[in-house]
Amino acid sequence: MPMPTDPNKKEVLVIGAGITGLTAAYKLRNDFNVTLLEASDRIGGKLHSVSFRDKPVDVGPDSFLTRNASAVQLSSELDLSEHLVAPVSQGASLYSRKQLRKLPIDLALGIPTNLISVLSSQIVSPLSAVRSAADFFWPKRLPDFTALLDSADKKPPQPTFGKYPDPSIGQLLNQRLGRATVERLIAPLIAGINAGDINCLSFAATTPELARAVSKKRSVVLSLREYRKPTAVKSAGSPQTPRPTPFLGFDTSLSTLTEALRQNLVNAGVKIYLNTKAADIKMTPHGKRHWAASILQKNMPTINADFDALLLAVPSSETANLLEASLPDIAALCNKIPFSSVATLVTAWKADEVPPIYGTGFLVARKPKKLITGVTALSSKWAHLSHKNEVWLKISAGHYLDHRAISLGDEELTAGMIEDTKTVLGMTGNPIESFLCRWENAFPQYNTGHIERILQIDALTAAIPSLAIAGASYHGIGIPACISDACKAADKLKDLLN
């Protein structure tokens, strides 16, 4: 039963109903009257499942990392733990040097921790694998990334203005491991996750944990080998607790999570408006409330409303648009964060026409300039999508500086993605059915300078108690990072209650 608005509670406007906005509204729902605006016709943002051959299939993300426990924790709060499932297949391949080759198992987010495995994987030539050993003898220690990363934890955040090193992944690793290993092995993994370019992505911003692990060390490979060593959790008298699975998804789709959040918000009296945008937002320092918004709902007259607090959970480019009038400094910084666009194509094939695919699928090295960047073998990755007579593949295309995922027409893009997949797998048939989804400006790029830019945004935002900004553009693009960011943003606004 929906609850009525409480006249004694402060009013919060949350803009954007992706995982960040939904989580923030969920965390605020008991302390404030919450209004949640979503520009599109559905909640979830990048978490989007569609009905494909009568099953719900995630066309955006389908799993999340468990190293940051926030998504597991939120699922447990929403009584969804029993629906969390691990992929049933493990391992993956990489299409490199015209063949699919198994990825070494001892990688730390794509960076090798054992050069013998790199050599035996044949992903790079023997000469390139040997070249990577230069890392062991490099005369200079690795930069100290901890000071830069620690500035983010300071309260209030401390902008550092070029004080600390912030090389790109390419700048840092090309010298030590050789360009071929970086381009063929590391780029498809690290840059693949971010749809980015290794020569632009900041090593510290993209992989903060690895940056901490290599800080001031002699060798990348040896320090990451140390970092990967399992830390056994033991409790008195009990055997070793097994390591939790690194990835989890839901036994139907990630919409399980967004739908549970939606239901919970509705029950708590949160007003959710779809097809609704805040057209104009102004800070009103002398008004009864801190923010005045003009709200535009499709085919409806504009509504003007005042709020005590504002939480922006939209991509940084949209944060810039919304804050331009009131807070141009924050808007200008947000405008500097670039984005890349991608496309996903979910396909069903006759099982007898597809060769066996190792593990959860494969990535494609950037060098042969293929349109596709990777393929997830959905029907072997997830038990709930397994099919006796069919193989389901989710094909991905597009990255920073490659705009074909957006510029090509539907037919050309679909045909190109299918053609590349057939070439890599050596198949001749065509899919029985396919579903194309484009993700324009979907991946914020954490290029060099990102941490400092975010520190500046954080410092400026910290000075305004009634404003919080969160989401994939700032402190991490993965689902758990967005959930953590939403919780932090909600906590900040709760300070208004004291």
Ligand SMILES: Cc1cc2nc3c(=O)[nH]c(=O)nc-3n(C[C@H](O)[C@H](O)[C@H](O)COP(=O)(O)OP(=O)(O)OC[C@H]3O[C@@H](n4cnc5c(N)ncnc54)[C@H](O)[C@@H]3O)c2cc1C
């Ligand atoms: C294809 C793809 C695969 C991915 N795979 C993974 C993965 O496997 N694991 C993982 O952890 N992460 C993955 N990610 C990243 C992750 O899904 C996103 O970073 C995260 O979901 C972003 O959440 P968000 O709420 O910050 O932003 P969004 O999901 O972008 O939500 C923002 C919402 O704000 C709305 N909005 C925008 N402007 C306005 C406005 N003016 N007024 C009202 N509403 C507005 C938008 O419509 C949108 O619904 C993937 C992303 C993509 C695109």
